[in-house]
Amino acid sequence: MLRSSRVHNSVMEILARRIIGGTYAENELLPTEGLLCAELAVGRSSLREAVRVLVDKGLLVVKPRIGTRVMGAENWKQFDPDIIAWSANVKPDPNFLRSLFEVRTIVEPAAAELAARRASGSDIANIESGYNDMVAGWQAQDLTRLVEADIRFHKAILESTKNPVLMELGSLIEAALRSAFKLTNESSKAPVEALEAHKALLEAIRLRDEEVARKNTLEILKAAQLDLPI
Structure with missing residues (x-):
């Protein structure tokens, strides 16, 4: 069977x-x-x-x-996890990626705000673990590790919201990040700035600063979108 x-x-x-x-x-x-x-x-x-x-x-x-x-x-059932994963693993469609980024821009700032309000100590540790692995991946020039850690970071924020509907959007965020990586050069235009922005978001959540968490998330998304041919 x-x-x-x-x-x-x-x-x-x-x-x-x-x-x-x-x-x-x-x-x-x-x-x-x-x-x-x-x-x-x-x-x-x-x-x-x-x-x-x-x-x-x-x-x-x-x-x-x-x-x-x-x-x-x-x-197609565009929110189906399988369809999202398959779409991310074929040559990314700029229109699909643009749609994903629109959803991210709507969802993730609010999710970061909720995470700043609701995250437990273990939730924050998971977000920090993702960030630390991003740094380690960049330092080692291990791009696979960097991307996987970036995915873990953002999915950990969704988990921290304690909202089951938002948590289900993790596969969508993962698809957006994987597709974006395929469409950009293998080295970011501003890796240090990107890491600093993720660190600032982590600290905003740790300090329970909802407004700053929302703002930092928007800045991360805007910077990421500038690197994309969409």
Whole structure:
């Protein structure tokens, strides 16, 4: 059963990336079941399960006697964690990234304000751990570590709000950060300034300064957006 689940998950991801990346265009019919099974070396049951899930997520529609057709992005469940992750891992779409940044600009300053009000000692320690790893990643010129730490930092702030709806947006923030990293050069234009801004946000939350936490978050987002070709 576990192997079967892995197979259909793998098939689902392959098809999803092809759809999101444009290999399969909107309104295009997928290759026949037989052709896809042969290409991917999987059974029909695994392929059908993968298609069923992608239909649920809005990426595909099955038409009897016609075939399986690719749906336009307006039909996708854009807040679905899988769709967010797949979108971040294909070549980032500037329009998608622009939309993510708009959501971040609405959500994250308010989240930082709530974090300054509600964060526990352990929450602040988690935010600080993310920041410290960002510094260590930059000092070691380990860009993967830097990006992962940046994601942890921002997700830890969402966790600190104690708001379950905001906490669920962690995957969206992660997608935005990963997509941004793919679109920018591997070295930030102002890494020291970015680290200082994150440190200032950490301290604002530690000091329970809600207004400064909100302001610092907006400054971080504005600076990040300047580095992007969007």
